[in-house]
Amino acid sequence: MIRSMTGYGKAEGNVGTRKFTVELKSLNSKQLDLNVRMPSLYKEKEMKLRKWLADRVFRGKTDLSIYYEADAAEKRMTINKALISSFHEDLKEVADQIGQQDVDYLSMIMRIPDVLKPEREELNEDEWSQIMKLIEQAFEMFNSYRVQEGAGLEEDFRGRIARIQELEGGLDDLIEQRIARIKGRISGNLEEFIESEKLDKNRFEQELIYYLEKIDVSEERQRLKSNTDYFLDILTKGNAQGKKLGFISQEIGREINTLGSKANDAEIQRGVIQMKDELEKIKEQVLNVL
Numbered sequence: 001m002i003r004s005m006t007g008y009g010k011a012e013g014n015v016g017t018r019k020f021t022v023e024l025k026s027l028n029s030k031q032l033d034l035n036v037r038m039p040s041l042y043k044e045k046e047m048k049l050r051k052w053l054a055d056r057v058f059r060g061k062t063d064l065s066i067y068y069e070a071d072a073a074e075k076r077m078t079i080n081k082a083l084i085s086s087f088h089e090d091l092k093e094v095a096d097q098i099g100q101q102d103v104d105y106l107s108m109i110m111r112i113p114d115v116l117k118p119e120r121e122e123l124n125e126d127e128w129s130q131i132m133k134l135i136e137q138a139f140e141m142f143n144s145y146r147v148q149e150g151a152g153l154e155e156d157f158r159g160r161i162a163r164i165q166e167l168e169g170g171l172d173d174l175i176e177q178r179i180a181r182i183k184g185r186i187s188g189n190l191e192e193f194i195e196s197e198k199l200d201k202n203r204f205e206q207e208l209i210y211y212l213e214k215i216d217v218s219e220e221r222q223r224l225k226s227n228t229d230y231f232l233d234i235l236t237k238g239n240a241q242g243k244k245l246g247f248i249s250q251e252i253g254r255e256i257n258t259l260g261s262k263a264n265d266a267e268i269q270r271g272v273i274q275m276k277d278e279l280e281k282i283k284e285q286v287l288n289v290l
Contacts, residue, residue, distance in 0.1 A: 001147065001150060001151065001154065001235075001236070002150045002153060002154050002235055002241060002242070002245075002289050002290065003143075003146040003147055003149070003150035003239075003240075003289070003290040004145075004146050004149030004150045004152075004153055004288050004289065004290065005026060005027065005028040005029070005059055005060040005146070005242070005288055005289065005290050006026065006027055006028065006060075006145075006146070006149055006288060007024070007025065007026045007060070007142040007143065007145045007146040007149070008023075008024070008025045008026075008141075008142060008145050009023070009024045009025075009137075009138040009139060009140065009141030009142030009143070009144075009145060010022065010023050010024075010138055010141065011134040011135070011137035011138040011141070012134070013130070013133075013134050013137075015068070015127050015130045015131055015134075016124075016127055018068040018069065019068060019069045020066065020067070020068045020131060020134055021065075021066075021067055021068070021069075022064070022065070022066050022131070022134045022135050022137070022138040023063075023064070023065045023138065024062070024063070024064050024065075024135075024138045024139060024142045025062070025063050025142070026057065026060035026061060026062040026063070026142075027060060027061045028060060028061070028287055028288045029059065029060050029061040030059075031059060032054055032057060032058065032059050032060065032062065033060070033061040033062065034050060034053060034054065034057070034062050034064070035061075035062065035063045035064070036049060036050060036053075036064045036066075037063070037064070037065045037066065037067075038064075038065075038066040038067075039066065039067070039068065041123060042066070042123065042128060042131070044123060045123075045128060049064075049135070052135075053139075056139060056143075058239075058240045058290055059240060059242065059290055060290070064135075066131065066135070079115070080114060080115055083112075083114060083115055084106075084109050084115055087105075087109045087112060087115075088105050088106075088109060091103070091105050091108065091109070092105060146290065149288075150289070150290070153285055153288060153289060154235050156281075156285060157231070157232075157235060157245075157282060157285065158232065158235070160278045160279075160281060160282050161228050161231055161232055161278075161282070163274075163278050164224075164228055164252070164256075164275050164278050164279065165225070165228055167271045167274050167275050167278075168221060168224055168225065168228075168271075168275065170271060171217075171221070171259075171268060171271060174265065174267050174268050174271070175217070175268070177267075178264065178265045178268065181265075182215075182264075215262050215264055216262075217258070217259050217262050217263075220255045220258045220259050220262070221255075221259070223251075223255050224252060224255040224256065224259070227248055227251045227252045227255065228252060230248055231245065231248045231249065231252065234248065239290075240290050241289065241290075242286060242287075242288075242289035242290050245286045245289055246283070246286050246287075249279065249282055249283050249286055252279055253276075253279055253283075256272060256275045256276055256279060257276075259272050259275075260272040260273075260276075
């Protein structure tokens with residue numbers, strides 16, 4: 001079964017004192033374009049995480065976001081007490097020298113860089129294991145979304161390919177009628193200028209066969225049938241078949257275009273235009289297939 005490149009998954013859970021949220025989403029793209037946003041504490045895990053995602057996402061413009069809400073009681077900043085004491089002594093000494101009294105040293109010191117700094121944390125492997133479980137949950141939802149969207153695309157493809165095959169099958173009578181008209185037109189034109197008893201029947205048949213071979217579309221029709229069957233076959237095989245379906249749809253387009261160029265008939269051309277319309281819609285949707 002084919003899958004869409006469009007996907008979305010989300011998972012939430014508590015890890016320690018923090019509530020984590022993981023979001024994974026993707027849109028169509030020719031290659032894998034992966035963007036990962038995560039807290040700096042876990043940055044050392046990013047390369048392994050990217051490899052894990054690349055092995056499963058395959059293609060698409062993909063964004064993974066990991067963020068958390070800290071518990072209100074969580075201590076995020078640490079005070080550099082030694083630095084505060086040192087600044088206080090220096091400032092008090094200067095103030096005494098210039099005779100300045102009642103100075104609020106603390107409010108001045110707290111504005112100095114490095115007095116307050118984020119509390120340095122170390123990566124906890126147990127916490128990361130729990131976060132990975134949330135990432136896996138988000139991916140499962142993400143993949144299910146892709147499968148569901150892919151089922152809709154497959155149904156649409158099958159309907160449009162069936163319509164192309166129906167239109168191609170409807171050419172049988174039109175082509176027979178076209179051959180009869182061409183024979184009658186050429187014969188009528190010759191009889192206008194050449195007396196029937198002087199007409200070389202064998203030569204006429206040879207020239208007619210030569211002309212009809214030039215506008216014969218039996219090979220194009222056979223290749224069109226083979227390519228549309230192959231398209232339907234690929235829908236049920238393998239994984240990440242979007243590029244292959246794109247190549248096959250290009251081949252289908254070549255055969256339809258050749259049919260049109262050899263048509264030499266308004267009714268056949270009308271059928272060709274309808275086939276082109278169905279194929280263009282297929283090509284648009286193939287861009288969304290993984």
